[in-house]
Amino acid sequence: MIKMQEIRKIYRTEHVETHALDSFDLEVKAGEFISIMGPSGSGKTTLLNLIGLLDSFDNGSYVLDGEDVTKLSDRQMSHIRNLKIGFIFQTFNLIPDLNVFDNIDVPLRYRGMPARERRTSIEEALSTVGLVSRMKHLPTQLSGGQQQRVAVARAIVGRPKLILADEPTGNLDTAMANDIMDLLEKVNESGTTLVMVTHDPDLARRASRQIHLLDGSLIDLKTQDSHVPLINAVPAAFANADC
């Protein structure tokens, strides 16, 4: 699903160059559930932005779902985001003056889908997250957990192959967090690839694979069962680190 090779991302200011990602390799198979962990500033944000085609990189290549997306125009990248990627954010990022239905409708609108098909898809997505009865509510009329459910519905409504979740439970209490994780696992079980950033080791362990980032490099990459590194991008200094 995702194949990144030799990715380098440098943030430049007038005086400083910051290597956010350096010679970074990553491969994620279709249907996998990956969790990404790491301290603040380790490059998790940058990695999600690059995977989600929201930012460009300086060097390397990136193949998404069999398509080389290394050098695409803005319009092409937007099209791929719309068709293949769903986003879930820590702060939900619902549009405040759109009701639940219209929020979920946003990606379908940019797809130019006919009204009847949109309605059917939105109702299905709302049914999946259990919020059909809240269709006409504004985000401010919902609890945090409900808002994140709407965000999940918005992410899955277009049936994307990949969902990028950025601390999806970061603003929720434990019970709500578990609800959301159950939902995401259900989505993953239906075949959707899931890449999730989290600070919570318990939640991370629910993924089929965990990735640890430090200073823009992969320092550990193991399957939950085998603990065998899958990618040869581990700097020598961290080769024996056990996170």
Added chain:
Amino acid sequence: MTVFVYQLRLAFKSLRRNPVLSALMVVAIGLGIAVSTASVTIYYIYSGNPIPQKSDVLFHVELDNWHPDKPFDSDHPERAPFQLSYRDATAIMQSDVPTYQTAAFRGEFIVFPDDDQQRPFREHIRMCFSDFFLMFEVPFQYGNGWDEAADQTPESVIVIDSEMNQKLFGGINSVGRSLKIQDRYFTIIGVLAPWRPTPKYYDPTGDPFGKPEGIFMPFNFTPVLEVYSSGSTWGWTPDSITNHEGYMQSEMLWIQMWVQLDSATQKQAYQDYLDAYVIEQKKLGRFARPLNNRLLNVMTMLEEQEVVPDSTRSQLVVSLLFLVVCAINLIGILLGKFLSRAPEIGVRRALGASRSSVFIQHVLECEVIGVLGGGLGLAISVLVLNLINRMLSTGEHLHLDLTMVGAGLLLSLVAGLIAGVYPSWRICHVAPAVHLKMQ
């Protein structure tokens, strides 16, 4: 199309989000549109072609019988006086070259209504030949103009305009009724339909945007009724004029002369006729200036007469600049408004909105402001023009027609574009990732 409708919906939703700010922006554009549309309308009406179907074959005749040592217009020495003397006008009326021809001027009479309830009143009367109605395609509501025989006799017939007919006869068909003018009764032979050539090209001296005269009378009553011009009269000779006969035989210039020449050959023939006439007159000691007989079509004549005042042109430019300033002022407001929405745009970009889609969405919002402002501006324009009409007592003279409404809406779209392009360009180039707060 579906996406376009969606973006339009978003534009309206965005405007509703902050109604006071939106209203202020609409009012700003509206004021700019009101001022510029009113100015464009005034300019458009002042500079328009009053008879487009014939303006190239109707010619104003000018003969240069001015001072031997000084041109009529020192700024434009090539120009001749706009009017002719009575003796020259009546002499060249003998030509059989033009399809139609008329000498004409504005006189003033006292009219005595039959109705005892109405008091006598002074009225401007156009003294003209029968061809006047044909060459200028004057519309009739009842009856017709008089014929050539009535010109020659002259017969005591008149044509009145619709306003005069309303005033004297309540608007009924008054053909055949008589009307006392000075000490003589005239039979009404025709009643005009409403007619308001703008500008009043057949005689733009004086008030080129005034109403046509209410009564039209055969020109040859000029000596009979001893009619003097109530319009402009020009002269350069020191002749002392003691009576009407002296007025008619003097070198004073007070007659407008028009001919219709339908082809280049006909025009050349008439030019030759005029030249021959003036050469003949030179032998009699008149026309001391170099031969300069001119035939000006309608638009050239109006341009030379400077019918459109310079102030109108300046006003047009200033008003358009005012609209641009209104639009530029909105740039800052829109920029602030759009950038405050960057997080939402980040989400939309993540969900599939392309940069161009975001750009179009925001330009559309600006165009909606522009069009709403345009509607408001056009409404204010109507009020402003009505006010000007009342102040100048010009009736319905200045009004918005469909062309001007279209021009107003076009200007509002341009203003929306001027205001919106830069803020829209900035917001569509905002990096989405920055505003998504990914961890």
